[in-house]
Amino acid sequence: MWYTCRYSLVSPSPLVRLWLLSLSQVPEWTREPSVVYLMDVVLRSAFFHADAREMALHVLKQLHQVVDLVLSSGI
16 A cells, blocks of 8 residues: 555545645635545545545535534525
């Protein structure tokens, strides 16, 4: 596994978290095709590793809660 040797990680989970949180900080990231494409690549990679998949799901739930909060407050 490439991430084990290069970054001394036992799982891609920290990289998945880093990329998802970083990409979600781009203004209006949901409307930016390049950001959505990169998120798709990260999520497809995370799918094959249980802990990375759980981390991706956790980050996406947090993002969804933030969007719900913003929409409900009318901002």
